[in-house]
Every structure is written in C-alpha cells, then in structure tokens.
Amino acid sequence: MAFFKYNNIKVAGVACAVPKNIILTETYKSLFGDEEVEKFMEMTGVRSSHRTLEHQTCSDLGFRAASELLAHKGVKPEEIGAVIFSSHSPDYRRPATAFVLQYRLGIPKEAVCYDISLGCSSLVVGMQTVASIMNTGDIQKALLFVGDTAGKSVYPEDRSSAMLFGEAGAVMLLEKTDDPKDEINALVRSDGSGYRYMIVPGGGYRNLHASEDVVMCEDGNPRTLMNSFIQGTSVFTFTIFDVPHLIKDFFTQTETTPDQYDCFAFHQANLYILKQIAKKTKIDFDRMPITLDRYGNTSGASAIVSLCDKYGNSNENKTIKVMACGFGIGISLGATSFEINTADILPIFEDDTIFEDGLITDPNQLYEKK
Amino acid sequence: MEIKEFVEKFAECFDDTDANVFTPETKFRELEEWSSMTVLSVIAMIGDEYDVPMMGHDIRECETIQDLFEKVKSKM
Numbered sequence: 441m442a443f444f445k446y447n448n449i450k451v452a453g454v455a456c457a458v459p460k461n462i463i464l465t466e467t468y469k470s471l472f473g474d475e476e477v478e479k480f481m482e483m484t485g486v487r488s489s490h491r492t493l494e495h496q497t498c499s500d501l502g503f504r505a506a507s508e509l510l511a512h513k514g515v516k517p518e519e520i521g522a523v524i525f526s527s528h529s530p531d532y533r534r535p536a537t538a539f540v541l542q543y544r545l546g547i548p549k550e551a552v553c554y555d556i557s558l559g560c561s562s563l564v565v566g567m568q569t570v571a572s573i574m575n576t577g578d579i580q581k582a583l584l585f586v587g588d589t590a591g592k593s594v595y596p597e598d599r600s601s602a603m604l605f606g607e608a609g610a611v612m613l614l615e616k617t618d619d620p621k622d623e624i625n626a627l628v629r630s631d632g633s634g635y636r637y638m639i640v641p642g643g644g645y646r647n648l649h650a651s652e653d654v655v656m657c658e659d660g661n662p663r664t665l666m667n668s669f670i671q672g673t674s675v676f677t678f679t680i681f682d683v684p685h686l687i688k689d690f691f692t693q694t695e696t697t698p699d700q701y702d703c704f705a706f707h708q709a710n711l712y713i714l715k716q717i718a719k720k721t722k723i724d725f726d727r728m729p730i731t732l733d734r735y736g737n738t739s740g741a742s743a744i745v746s747l748c749d750k751y752g753n754s755n756e757n758k759t760i761k762v763m764a765c766g767f768g769i770g771i772s773l774g775a776t777s778f779e780i781n782t783a784d785i786l787p788i789f790e791d792d793t794i795f796e797d798g799l800i801t802d803p804n805q806l807y808e809k810k
Numbered sequence: 811m812e813i814k815e816f817v818e819k820f821a822e823c824f825d826d827t828d829a830n831v832f833t834p835e836t837k838f839r840e841l842e843e844w845s846s847m848t849v850l851s852v853i854a855m856i857g858d859e860y861d862v863p864m865m866g867h868d869i870r871e872c873e874t875i876q877d878l879f880e881k882v883k884s885k886m
Contacts, residue, residue: 672850
C-alpha cells in the first residue's frame with residue numbers, strides 16, 4: 441500500500457544552504473558535564489552543527505539554494521509550475537511559506553503553491569506529492585523545498601535535544617522528460633498512534649495560548665509546552681523496527697537489491713540509529729554518506745545535505761542511483777529511489793541572509809505602501 | 811528463552827559495569843551506567859535477540875531485569 445511509480449519524471453538537481461554560525465557540541469560540557477556530552481557525541485555522532493540567527497528561517501536558506509540551483513541549471517523562474525514547501529518550520533503561522541518563496545523567486549501566478557506539514561520525512565513524502573502533481577497535470581518543472589530550524593523549538597537546557605539538531609534548507613528540482621526510463625519510486629507509510637512521540641504540544645489551535653512556564657519533566661529535562669518533546673525510547677524502537685521493515689518492502693516492491701544503489705541518502709537521525717538500520721537491511725554503510733558529525737540532524741533537509749556534501753564538490757559527471765529514506769515526526773516514514781547526475785548536485789552553501797521585508801515586528805509595517 | 815541467557819545479554823549492553831553485578835533481581839535503574847543511551851542498547855538487544863519491540867512505557871513499567879524478561883516473554 442502507498443507504493444508509487446512515476447515514469448518520465450526525473451530529479452534534475454539538488455542544492456542546500458546552512459547558516460554560517462557553527463556550534464561545537466563540546467561547548468555544551470559546561471552545561472551538561474563532560475561525560476554526558478562525550479557519550480552523546482559517541483552515540484549520535486554529532487560534533488558540531490550550524491544554527492540560524494534569531495530571524496533567519498529555513499525558507500531563507502531554501503531561497504539561496506533554489507537561486508543557485510536555477511542559475512546552475514539555466515532554468516528561468518517562469519518555467520516553474522509548482523512550489524511545494526515541506527517542513528515543520530514555516531515563516532508564519534499563516535500564510536503558507538510556499539507563497540513567500542514563489543514571490544521571492546519571481547515564479548509566475550500560474551504556479552500551484554502550498555505547504556506540507558512534515559519534518560524528518562518531508563523529502564520522501566514531498567517527492568511523492570510533487571511527482572503526483574506532475575504526473576496528472578501539465579507542469580513541466582517543479583521545486584520541492586525541505587528543511588527545518590528544529591533547534592528553535594528546543595528548550596536550551598533539554599539534554600535530549602539541545603545538542604542534536606542542525607539547521608538547513610534544501611531544494612530539489614523535478615522535471616518532466618520524454619524518456620520513460622526516467623523513473624521515481626516511492627513507498628510511504630504513516631503511524632498516527634505515535635503522534636505524541638515527537639510533538640510541540642502548545643501554540644497550535646488545540647492550546648493556542650499554552651503556558652510558557654518551565655516544567656521539570658519526568659525524563660529529567662526542563663521544557664515548556666511551546667518546546668519540542670521527544671520520547672527517545674519509543675522513537676528509537678520505531679526506527680529499528682518499522683524503518684528496516686519499510687526498506688525491505690521497498691526493495692521487494694521495486695525488485696531491487698541493496699548492491700544496485702550507489703548511494704543511500706538517509707535521514708541523519710543519529711549515527712547509532714543509522715548503523716542499526718544499515719545492519720538490519722544489509723545496506724553497505726560505506727554507501728551511506730554521513731553529515732551528522734559536522735551538520736547535526738538537519739531534519740527533512742538531511743538527505744540532500746548528505747548528497748551535497750558527498751558529491752557537491754566532485755568534478756565527476758556521472759549518473760548515480762540513489763535511495764532516499766526519511767522517518768520521524770508524525771509518525772511518518774518513506775523511501776524513494778531516483779537517478780541523478782552528480783554534476784547536478786551542488787556544494788553546500790553557507791548563508792546568513794534574512795528576508796528583511798518578511799520580518800514584521802510592528803503591525804503597521806503591514807500598511808506601508810510597497 | 812532462559813533468564814540466565816537474558817541476564818548475560820543484558821550485561822553485554824554495558825561497557826563499564828562488571829558482568830558479575832547483574833542478576834535477575836538487579837534494579838537496573840540503580841546502576842551507575844544506566845542512562846538514556848544504555849536503554850537504547852537494551853532495546854536494540856531485545857529487538858535483535860527476541861524480535862520484540864519494547865516501547866518507552868514497557869521499560870518504565872519494569873524495575874528489575876526479571877521484570878524485563880517477563881515483559882519480553884509476554885510480548886513474544
């Protein structure tokens with residue numbers, strides 16, 4: 441169920457950007473103690489991560505990535521027929537961030553634009569959505585934006601999450617082609633019984649004006665209702681049971697084997713989890729690029745961040761077969777496969793540009809004539 | 811499955827604690843090395859050896875290694 445196969449659609453390029461500010465994980469030793477931080481680094485693999493400025497968003501990072509990718513491909517904004525922003529870190533509570541990106545990039549009114557509310561699985565589920573739009577409509581080129589600024593929702597003294605997340609914005613350009621051998625496969629699953637496992641419980645319309653009092657939680661970490669909660673043990677169990685199961689089913693559905701893939705661009709959850717998944721699915725760990733060490737867990741952007749890190753600076757011009765896998769908040773999980781030319785994988789850009797026009801700090805800014 | 815074997819495999823999840831410390835009656839939360847990270851090793855071990863998914867609440871309901879053993883058995 442929920443297996444998709446699209447022909448005549450290809451991944452024409454990927455790009456990503458990260459903020460310039462680097463936080464070294466070891467600097468948390470003064471807050472959490474040497475032993476705790478050392479163990480955390482050993483298990484998760486996170487030794488540093490890039491963090492956004494106060495008013496910098498993942499759409500700012502996605503904007504830079506998309507500008508670079510369109511320039512590299514020689515694609516004009518007028519050619520883009522769909523803009524989908526798949527993320528849990530929108531610029532505003534409303535409207536959808538896809539419209540802000542459409543406006544900034546100069547994409548015409550004829551385009552379809554909307555957001556998908558997803559975190560770590562945003563790339564694979566987003567690809568399934570965009571490919572479906574293209575498959576049934578007349579759109580020739582589409583942009584899929586992914587990424588999060590997850591760290592902004594973490595209480596700074598929460599040991600379970602404060603050191604884990606990095607921030608990034610990424611983009612994928614999808615194109616319709618005349619070649620039926622251009623193929624994208626996707627297998628998507630969801631488990632709503634785990635909606636509480638990863639959650640920001642306040643600030644939504646269930647509890648819009650939630651208390652911002654700091655509460656010492658049962659797991660020994662302080663948080664408010666406006667912070668993100670992760671029930672690590674239950675999430676871990678899901679990742680080592682459901683994710684390998686999904687991957688094995690993907691191989692069966694696509695009639696492929698692990699050795700047929702050049703690269704496993706997997707969500708960078710944490711190193712221990714990735715090793716567990718590789719072991720259980722007989723995937724060669726050496727073909728799974730790792731960026732957790734320098735960029736942290738960059739949520740939905742992480743698969744593209746890893747592709748850009750591995751291939752972005754190579755001068756090779758060859759087509760590789762990629763399997764991408766995303767899993768997390770929802771609970772949502774999925775796998776996709778596609779081919780991409782390494783020349784269309786851009787290097788990681790560093791950027792701290794903020795869309796100043798989009799920052800409303802005084803309501804009367806909205807009444808200014810532009 | 812045998813409790814003796816389960817205790818041995820449980821002990822293998824720990825790096826610094828002497829294997830002789832572990833008995834069925836061991837209250838695992840009182841071990842100095844017990845942490846949010848060792849619990850993941852235990853969950854991974856139970857997954858590998860017994861193919862049983864242990865959720866956070868399953869672990870929370872247990873106090874001793876014997877309790878965990880019974881919990882795993884009940885879910886097999």
